[in-house]
Amino acid sequence: MGFFSRTEEAPKAPPNKAKRKECWDARDKFFDCLLTNNIDNSLDPKELDNVKSKCGALKNDFEGKCVATWVKYFQEKRYNDLTRQRYIEKLESEGAQPLPFKLDNRK
Amino acid sequence: MLTRVTLRSARTLSRPILGGSTRTFTSSVIRRNQNIEPKPEKTGSESKKRPLSRVAIGGAQDANKKYAETNSIEFASWKAVCVLLVLGGGATYWFSKEKERIRIQKEVDSKRSYGKPLIGGPFSLIDTKGQPFTHKNLINDEKKFSIIYFGFTHCPDVCPDELDKLGDMLDQLKKDNIELQPIFITCDPARDSPEIIEQYLEDFHPSIIGLTGSYEDVKKACKQYRVYFSTPTDVKPGQDYLVDHSIFFYLMDSEGQFVDVIGREATADEGVSKIKSQIDAFIPQSEREARKKSWLGFLYK
Numbered sequence: 001m002g003f004f005s006r007t008e009e010a011p012k013a014p015p016n017k018a019k020r021k022e023c024w025d026a027r028d029k030f031f032d033c034l035l036t037n038n039i040d041n042s043l044d045p046k047e048l049d050n051v052k053s054k055c056g057a058l059k060n061d062f063e064g065k066c067v068a069t070w071v072k073y074f075q076e077k078r079y080n081d082l083t084r085q086r087y088i089e090k091l092e093s094e095g096a097q098p099l100p101f102k103l104d105n106r107k
Numbered sequence: 108m109l110t111r112v113t114l115r116s117a118r119t120l121s122r123p124i125l126g127g128s129t130r131t132f133t134s135s136v137i138r139r140n141q142n143i144e145p146k147p148e149k150t151g152s153e154s155k156k157r158p159l160s161r162v163a164i165g166g167a168q169d170a171n172k173k174y175a176e177t178n179s180i181e182f183a184s185w186k187a188v189c190v191l192l193v194l195g196g197g198a199t200y201w202f203s204k205e206k207e208r209i210r211i212q213k214e215v216d217s218k219r220s221y222g223k224p225l226i227g228g229p230f231s232l233i234d235t236k237g238q239p240f241t242h243k244n245l246i247n248d249e250k251k252f253s254i255i256y257f258g259f260t261h262c263p264d265v266c267p268d269e270l271d272k273l274g275d276m277l278d279q280l281k282k283d284n285i286e287l288q289p290i291f292i293t294c295d296p297a298r299d300s301p302e303i304i305e306q307y308l309e310d311f312h313p314s315i316i317g318l319t320g321s322y323e324d325v326k327k328a329c330k331q332y333r334v335y336f337s338t339p340t341d342v343k344p345g346q347d348y349l350v351d352h353s354i355f356f357y358l359m360d361s362e363g364q365f366v367d368v369i370g371r372e373a374t375a376d377e378g379v380s381k382i383k384s385q386i387d388a389f390i391p392q393s394e395r396e397a398r399k400k401s402w403l404g405f406l407y408k
Contacts, residue, residue, distance in 0.1 A: 014298075017310040067263075070263040077264075
């Protein structure tokens with residue numbers, strides 16, 4: 001773990017506020033496209049062709065404006081969030097009740 | 108007739124004094140005098156027609172009315188109801204507020220009595236100016252609390268959101284003249300040099316203090332705050348990566364003790380009210396001890 005050194009290359013500056021906004025906007029547009037085309041997991045190799053043909057331009061824009069790690073992270077997160085949301089909906093449709101209190105109950 | 112009148116006025120003189128108010132007495136005397144003269148004014152036709160002997164001593168009806176009008180001490184008058192509502196409401200509000208305060212104080216106290224604080228402790232890092240910054244910098248006499256956040260500058264979405272929230276909270280608190288010492292500690296010391304952190308924090312709030320240090324120092328600081336982070340192990344220099352870490356704001360009092368956390372699901376407003384109530388309930392240690400020793404000490408046990 002601790003063997004990482006910053007001697008070889010100057011550390012890259014992180015995206016600033018403007019860059020972040022640009023990236024997030026591109027991401028939102030790409031995700032909107034995925035939503036309208038019913039694509040859940042845009043990282044799934046089976047879906048890649050589908051993604052490319054339907055939202056290719058937006059995907060390129062997204063990848064151009066965000067750092068590579070973010071591109072991957074956001075797509076993973078979207079899929080996780082969708083799965084989670086569906087699971088909650090499924091539980092609720094089966095009559096599960098949400099907890100009557102917040103886990104952090106000392107608001 | 109004259110003699111009768113004088114006799115009557117003598118009687119009216121003595122009776123009302125026993126009865127009470129001197130005003131009724133004087134007015135009735137005047138009335139009597141007016142009755143003697145043939146031009147009656149407002150005594151009313153009733154008394155004019157009746158023989159004087161039948162007129163009630165003290166001009167009964169009139170005097171009674173006056174008594175009821177001028178005296179406002181009645182039990183269910185609207186004034187009394189208003190006074191009751193205002194005082195009662197005020198007292199209820201004050202007591203509930205005070206109750207909440209003591210509850211928070213007791214809670215903080217109980218955390219304190221575990222001996223060692225669960226969260227927080229000594230650390231030694233450097234700020235963006237290269238100056239050392241340790242746990243001692245949290246301690247001050249101005250009751251200035253600190254709020255600590257752990258993150259990293261390459262963070263994709265959570266940290267920027269949370270730091271924006273921190274900026275909002277600081278602005279809101281400033282409106283109420285509450286100053287906090289906001290601190291950002293990086294979990295990614297390899298990439299986050301003091302200069303990069305300084306630049307990064309400019310986007311959020313000018314007062315945020317950015318801290319970094321050697322990997323070991325940062326790791327130690329994170330451990331004190333029970334923050335866990337994982338840097339990927341196989342990173343090559345210059346390669347991009349993300350750091351997983353816990354996301355909480357830690358509120359520390361001006362003695363450097365942990366008081367509360369603010370989670371991600373809390374809005375800026377909720378955070379502000381939490382901070383305010385904690386600051387409101389905070390009592391410095393010297394005062395706390397004095398309080399326990401005083402004769403009212405049993406109240407705080």
